[in-house]
Amino acid sequence: MSEDQSIKFIKIKDNRITSSEGLLFKTEDKLESIKFMSQAYKFFGINYSKFFKMDGLSKAGFIAAELLSEKIQLEKNTGLIFSNSSSSQDTDLRFQESMQNFASPSVFVYTLPNIVLGEISIRHSIQSENAFFITEKFDPELMLDYAEIQLKNLACENVLCGWLNLHNNEYDVFLWHVADLEDLQSQRGQLPKIYATTNE
């Protein structure tokens, strides 16, 4: 097994969900992001009624974390370090639109990108460190640097890192797991290559 293959990840993009082991799910037609996530939810037999109340960003992150949790243990001391470039812009715009008539409370609660971290934490009973960075593009070194600080400070025991972007119905989700400091160091330099491969 190459070093690359030891990194456990989930990728969601262009109507396809893949993992470090291969294709998990795809739809033939290009669906709206929300519809695609709902189809994936049903396909994988996930049972969590609050899923349908989530915004698109949270749905995407929730499904990716759910699938990754089948391969790795998400636990109380798992840190969550995510980033994207579009923040919660799609939901922000939906909320702005709703304000023309009656502002929607259920849309408002998702007008921050880090809400997805709360959703994942609730689902997996995580009570550890979390952060959500806004960066122009996928920057694994930023997330690994921050993860290293948290691991060294014993703020968490392992980390779920992720690029989670959703904008204008286009989504790009890449979640991966960092088991410990040694694993983290072995991942440096590999992630841009793996991420690029998943986009092919």
Added chain:
Amino acid sequence: MSDLHTELKESIIEQLNLEDMEPSDIENEDALFGDGLGLDSIDALELIVLLEKDYGIKLTDPNQGKEIFASVNTMAGFIEKHRTK
């Protein structure tokens, strides 16, 4: 079942994103919160918006909510008395 009861059930399902639920799945007496449909505090806010948007009713006393939103029956009764549209 009155048209209002059915209309309310359809609105609740749509507004609160109760996926895979049909109006016939909700009994008029079912508790909307707690052990019934399991709605939460954000859902309660959505129901307040629904009353104003669809029936022109503004709730001035938040304490009324617990009684009004107990079930579809209590909601329908309140709407029939106070609706302005």
